[in-house]
Each structure stands twice: as C-alpha cells, then as structure tokens.
Amino acid sequence: MAAYDSSNIFAKILRGEFSAHKVYEDETALVIMDVFPQSRGHLLVIPKAASRNLLDADSAALAAVMPLVQRAAKAALSATGADGIRLAQFNEAPAGQTVFHLHFHVIPVYEGTPLASHGGGKAGDVELAELAALIAAQL
Template identity: 40%
Template sequence: MSEETIFSRIIKGDIPADIVYEDELCIAIRDVAPKAPTHLLVIPRKPIPRLVDASPEDQKILGHLMLAVGEIACKAGIGDAFRVVINNGEGAGQTVFHLHLHILGNKAFSEAELGF
C-alpha cells in the first residue's frame, strides 16, 4: 500500500475512534456517518486495499472477519437480523482503500434498499 489510510492511523492509535471490538486480526469501530441506527466497520489490521487485492495468504483473515461480524453484531445488540456490506472499488462506493466490512442493523431494510 503506497499511502497510509485513516483506518491504518486509527489502528495505530494516531486518530481516536469509538472502538467496540478488537483482537489480534481486526478492530471494529462505529461509523462516523451512520446509514442505520447501528453502523459498525470491521477492519483488518493488515492493510488490504480492496477485497480483490486479497491473496490466498489472506484466507485466514477473510474468514476471521466473517466470524468476527457475527460476534460483533451479537455484542452490539443487533440480534440475528443485520446487513453486511463490502464495497470493492470506487465505482462500488469504496472511499477508504483499506478493506472493511459494514455491519448495519437495528433497522428494517426494504427490498429496494437491498438492491436485488
């Protein structure tokens, strides 16, 4: 990765954030511009710019992120109804090029909002 992202700086402790979960492979923070009553970001400590930039060596991290989402959602009181979003690339709405998963919950999503 050529330049440091805001997420890398949060992970290093250079920028404050509302951290709701952390372990050896990832952290989760509250989104500063939430799109749902509960909007959390799950961020791997390893700076992978986009999902398509992940390599076979990242398989453990990717699987861990998915398992962490369930644990984080449960601890956040979302229950078993939530949405997980990964934006891959600028055309898909990615604005920070450090892979992250959005957990959106405590909101009923309409069929139109789901986009499919």
C-alpha cells in the same frame, strides 16, 4: 489498481494516530463504530493486514478475519434488537469504496426503516460510545 496507501484513515486508526469508537480488537482486526452510520449499530471490521480491498488482500488474512465478521454481526444483532444484518464490502471507487483499506460494513437492518445513504450524516459521539459498549458486551 492503485497501490496501497498507508496514509488512509483506517491505517491511521490502526496505528493509534486517529481516534475511533472501538468495539473489539485482536491480532487480526479492529471493530469500530461507523461514524457515518447507515443504521443504528453500524460497525466496521478492519483487518490489520495492509491491503487496499478484497482484490489485493492476502487469502490467509481474509480467512482469519471472516470469523470475526460473523461474531460482530451476531453481536450487533443481539445488542441492537435489529431484524437482520446487511454485510457490505466495496472494491474501488466505481463500486462505492471511499476508504482504500479493506473493511467490512456490518449494518443492522430494522424492518420498516430504510437505511441512510453510505457516508451520509455523522452520528453523535455519546450515541456511538453507548452502542460500542452494548455491542462489545455481546462479543
């Protein structure tokens, strides 16, 4: 497995070098809107601890971030009126990982509506800002 590369987009977002539609932030992680959502309200929970993915993550960092993943899932479900939540986390390129900083996808699922492809079309900034505010109000 390759070493962690601090020039990845999520590391840049965490350092404030790149903008994102922020939903929530604390000492362990950042929750943002996915700009290439698979469904309405798709969130990313990004731990602040530097790791490439689950395979090299510190177990204490994982333990600290998982309650936030759960809170984000509940908030997304409540704010969007979705029928369920899909949680996804990819490890290495063959498994679908495209950004090599550990992150968790919280994807609202709507009955009868198929998910868009991972990394598909970009969402509009106005819609993402509105959803970020709605979901943040539930956190």
